[in-house]
Amino acid sequence: MLFVSLFGCIGALKESTCLVNIFAVILSLVFVLEIAAAIAAYSLRGQVTEMLDVKLRSTLPYYYENDEVHGAFDFIQNRLNCCGVDSYMDWGIVTPPAGISGISINNITVPNSCCAESRYDNIGDVEIYECTKLYANGCLPRVYYLVYQSAGLLGAGAMTIAFIQIIGIVFSFSLASSIRKAKSERERRRWEIQERMINAYTSLNPNQEKQAPVVYVPFHGQTTA
Numbered sequence: 244m245l246f247v248s249l250f251g252c253i254g255a256l257k258e259s260t261c262l263v264n265i266f267a268v269i270l271s272l273v274f275v276l277e278i279a280a281a282i283a284a285y286s287l288r289g290q291v292t293e294m295l296d297v298k299l300r301s302t303l304p305y306y307y308e309n310d311e312v313h314g315a316f317d318f319i320q321n322r323l324n325c326c327g328v329d330s331y332m333d334w335g336i337v338t339p340p341a342g343i344s345g346i347s348i349n350n351i352t353v354p355n356s357c358c359a360e361s362r363y364d365n366i367g368d369v370e371i372y373e374c375t376k377l378y379a380n381g382c383l384p385r386v387y388y389l390v391y392q393s394a395g396l397l398g399a400g401a402m403t404i405a406f407i408q409i410i411g412i413v414f415s416f417s418l419a420s421s422i423r424k425a426k427s428e429r430e431r432r433r434w435e436i437q438e439r440m441i442n443a444y445t446s447l448n449p450n451q452e453k454q455a456p457v458v459y460v461p462f463h464g465q466t467t468a
Contacts (some may be wrong), residue, residue: 259422260422260423267412267416274405274408274412277401278401278405288391295386299328304337306337307339316354319386320382323386325381325385326377326379326380327353328383331353331377346358358377359378360374361373361375
């Protein structure tokens with residue numbers, strides 16, 4: 244966009260209708276591409292949510308085996324206040340390795356990132372962590388909501404930018420037209436001034452008055468006797 248803006252700035256400074264028109268045309272092409280991208284993103288949001296559904300379900304069993312999956316699920320569950328894909332019961336297919344702590348509920352061990360509320364109890368010199376409440380909702384509905392909300396915000400932002408670009412396109416073509424008219428007006432005035440100077444010079448050198456026509460009469464000499 245910086246490169247495109249140079250056409251507009253240089254064209255306005257140099258009063259070049261060509262550069263200003265190029266700027267307007269490029270801005271129009273960018274506008275069309277942005278609208279096409281926004282429409283594509285809005286229409287593909289269903290495929291995005293379907294892909295996320297497949298990814299969440301396929302990577303959940305590797306929570307304790309893959310550090311990236313482990314970090315991703317903890318991040319999603321902490322940020323979106325959710326547990327599992329559909330509910331906490333999805334963690335029933337995942338068996339934590341020995342020595343890994345978690346939260347046990349109905350013979351299902353869920354990660355600590357599923358805990359919504361917790362407390363610490365002191366028994367003597369020992370501090371015991373206890374989760375008192377789990378996140379009730381699964382993460383998939385929250386992800387769906389996030390995707391659709393983001394699509395709406397992106398659409399609103401794209402429409403705002405598109406409106407500003409439309410104003411820029413209209414002003415660019417209007418500026419090119421104004422520059423063209425100003426150049427034509429200056430050229431017309433230049434010709435008028437040149438014509439006046441020629442007429443003034445002509446008036447300072449008037450034509451001489453026409454002389455009466457000279458008639459040559461043959462001379463007839465007289466002879467003496």
